Amino acid sequence: MVKVDGTSNGSSLIRVRNLDKRYQRGSEELHVLQGLNLDVEKGEFVAFMGPSGSGKTTLLNLLGGLDVPTAGSISVAGDEITAMSASKLTAWRARHVGFIFQMYNLIPVLTAFGNVELPLLLTKLGKAERRTHVETAMALVGLADRMSHFPRQLSGGQEQRVAIARAIVTDPTFLLCDEPTGDLDRKSADEVLDLIARLVKEFGKTVLMVTHDPRAAERAHVTLHLDKGVLVEAARAAV
Amino acid sequence: MKYLRLVFANLKRKKIRTTLTIGSFAVALFLFGLLIAIRTAFNGGADVAGVDRLDVINKTSLIMPLPYSYRERLANVAGVSGVTFATWFGGIYQDERNFFPQMAVDKDTWFQVYSEYKVPDAARKAFLADRQGCLIGRALAKRYGFKAGERIPLKGTIWPGAWEFNIDGIYDGARPEVDTNQMLFRYDYLEEKRQFGKGTVGWYVVKLANPDDAVKVTKTIDDDFANSPYETLTQTEQAFAASFVKQMGNIEFLVLTIGSVVFFTLLLVAGNTMAIAVRERTGELAVLKTVGFTDVGVLGLVIAETLVIAVQGGVIGLALAKLYTMGGDPTRGMLGGSFYLPVRSLLAGFGLALVVGAAAGLLPAVSAMRLKVVDALRRV
Numbered sequence: 069m070v071k072v073d074g075t076s077n078g079s080s081l082i083r084v085r086n087l088d089k090r091y092q093r094g095s096e097e098l099h100v101l102q103g104l105n106l107d108v109e110k111g112e113f114v115a116f117m118g119p120s121g122s123g124k125t126t127l128l129n130l131l132g133g134l135d136v137p138t139a140g141s142i143s144v145a146g147d148e149i150t151a152m153s154a155s156k157l158t159a160w161r162a163r164h165v166g167f168i169f170q171m172y173n174l175i176p177v178l179t180a181f182g183n184v185e186l187p188l189l190l191t192k193l194g195k196a197e198r199r200t201h202v203e204t205a206m207a208l209v210g211l212a213d214r215m216s217h218f219p220r221q222l223s224g225g226q227e228q229r230v231a232i233a234r235a236i237v238t239d240p241t242f243l244l245c246d247e248p249t250g251d252l253d254r255k256s257a258d259e260v261l262d263l264i265a266r267l268v269k270e271f272g273k274t275v276l277m278v279t280h281d282p283r284a285a286e287r288a289h290v291t292l293h294l295d296k297g298v299l300v301e302a303a304r305a306a307v
Numbered sequence: 308m309k310y311l312r313l314v315f316a317n318l319k320r321k322k323i324r325t326t327l328t329i330g331s332f333a334v335a336l337f338l339f340g341l342l343i344a345i346r347t348a349f350n351g352g353a354d355v356a357g358v359d360r361l362d363v364i365n366k367t368s369l370i371m372p373l374p375y376s377y378r379e380r381l382a383n384v385a386g387v388s389g390v391t392f393a394t395w396f397g398g399i400y401q402d403e404r405n406f407f408p409q410m411a412v413d414k415d416t417w418f419q420v421y422s423e424y425k426v427p428d429a430a431r432k433a434f435l436a437d438r439q440g441c442l443i444g445r446a447l448a449k450r451y452g453f454k455a456g457e458r459i460p461l462k463g464t465i466w467p468g469a470w471e472f473n474i475d476g477i478y479d480g481a482r483p484e485v486d487t488n489q490m491l492f493r494y495d496y497l498e499e500k501r502q503f504g505k506g507t508v509g510w511y512v513v514k515l516a517n518p519d520d521a522v523k524v525t526k527t528i529d530d531d532f533a534n535s536p537y538e539t540l541t542q543t544e545q546a547f548a549a550s551f552v553k554q555m556g557n558i559e560f561l562v563l564t565i566g567s568v569v570f571f572t573l574l575l576v577a578g579n580t581m582a583i584a585v586r587e588r589t590g591e592l593a594v595l596k597t598v599g600f601t602d603v604g605v606l607g608l609v610i611a612e613t614l615v616i617a618v619q620g621g622v623i624g625l626a627l628a629k630l631y632t633m634g635g636d637p638t639r640g641m642l643g644g645s646f647y648l649p650v651r652s653l654l655a656g657f658g659l660a661l662v663v664g665a666a667a668g669l670l671p672a673v674s675a676m677r678l679k680v681v682d683a684l685r686r687v
Contacts, residue, residue, distance in 0.1 A: 134597060134680045155601060162599020173594045177316040187598040189309050
């Protein structure tokens with residue numbers, strides 16, 4: 069069960085305590101996150117909403133180990149990532165986090181297969197094993213017949229599905245989605261949300277998603293609102 | 308190996324830019340190959356010069372002769388195991404542009420002192436039996452299509468008149484540095500036919516029993532002929548060859564300067580190209596880091612790209628240079644007979660290409676390595 073008051077019993081997959089993030093912009097100091105607490109259990113689908121500049125993406129970056137907090141701690145499955153060195157954090161990220169971006173962020177010179185294979189290059193898997201994993205992920209997102217296509221040969225929705233395949237191909241502990249439907253038309257957005265919901269429901273994936281779209285947020289188990297640097301529970305779906 | 312696909316995919320991103328960068332490496336390495344071949348040609352004499360040989364010339368000038376009678380006296384100097392001599396002929400074959408060295412040599416002793424000249428037995432026998440005979444170096448024979456059994460007419464310049472020679476054979480060098488761009492003919496034929504200068508030779512070559520005695524023998528010879536009408540200047544063959552090269556200018560310095568400028572320019576061109584390439588794909592590099600590529604891994608990928616470019620350009624440039632130099636001296640003999648690109652220089656050129664490639668990629672690679680994922684993703 070998602071909690072934002074820091075009173076979890078300790079069984080959370082993701083545990084955030086007193087998270088602070090400050091930025092220096094010129095002479096001005098921005099206090100983006102202020103003593104934020106969060107507990108997310110395995111298999112939960114959490115949506116973060118809030119006005120632009122409220123710190124949603126910053127929170128996602130901190131949870132994914134892409135940025136370091138000014139204060140506070142983040143633990144994932146017992147590993148305190150805020151205490152890790154940069155190189156250890158990189159290795160942890162490769163193993164535990166799947167990222168899905170608004171602009172898909174595929175490598176244009178690689179085929180869909182090559183893009184999905186990228187995270188696997190960092191593993192000890194052999195060529196044949198990597199192929200099997202990629203094929204499985206591509207089949208899961210419904211693009212088994214598009215593996216040799218380059219990103220420019222795919223629609224926006226297909227590109228995002230390839231990005232999802234890339235995010236799940238290593239079977240990460242959780243997925244971080246930053247506005248995954250922000251650049252898609254309604255139909256494609258629904259397809260992508262269906263896919264994410266399926267990953268949660270059928271495969272027990274934990275998903276944390278930043279979105280501006282209330283319809284996307286409706287698909288989550290819990291919607292949290294980020295305001296003035298703290299999280300407030302805005303809605304809870306009947307699961 | 309599994310990352311190579313990523314490296315090649317990135318290189319194919321801008322095919323024209325990659326091709327032009329490979330081309331700039333190829334041109335630089337081709338030029339490097341030519342410069343080395345020119346340097347080799349100029350230094351050929353010095354490189355091949357025997358450490359156990361001394362050259363004895365007239366102290367006044369190389370173009371002044373020495374008496375034939377010195378031969379016996381030189382042979383009797385303690386520490387000398389052999390003596391031979393040569394005289395520069397300076398004839399013209401058909402046209403003044405067809406320059407190649409011709410030297411009158413002592414038929415009996417020349418090849419004893421110069422063991423690096425490989426003369427087939429039949430050719431040597433024919434040469435000894437034929438007063439008008441001559442031996443042609445392999446490179447020279449190739450350039451003019453000379454064959455054993457043919458006759459070569461030369462127009463004398465020092466000793467005017469028409470001179471004819473029978474080609475008794477083709478000689479080779481035991482090593483690639485040996486000058487095979489020369490024609491050697493018999494001194495007795497020159498002596499018989501020339502109108503003046505009889506009883507003299509151009510210079511002597513003395514073979515030492517022990518190379519360690521070079522200084523002592525040099526002093527003995529020059530002291531022996533001091534205050535005579537024909538004083539001598541004796542020096543090791545290497546020193547002689549080096550001073551001969553120096554007369555044409557500081558070739559080493561020229562080659563080094565031109566080469567440095569070329570490679571520095573190449574470094575700037577390739578470095579700038581890679582910097583642009585890295586800047587263009589900041590977002591993609593951030594994605595690589597996001598999915599787990601380490602900073603060092605990203606650095607390695609960028610450097611690998613420049614290395615692949617350097618390897619391709621280097622191989623093309625050096626291969627073209629090798630092919631070009633295999634065609635022989637493009638100046639038709641002005642550079643000497645050892646105009647070629649040695650294997651060690653090919654390897655050095657390849658190594659240089661790798662160094663320049665790595666150096667060119669280093670700064671862009673470091674900037675890629677330092678790229679902050681969060682900042683880069685914000686720019687996408």
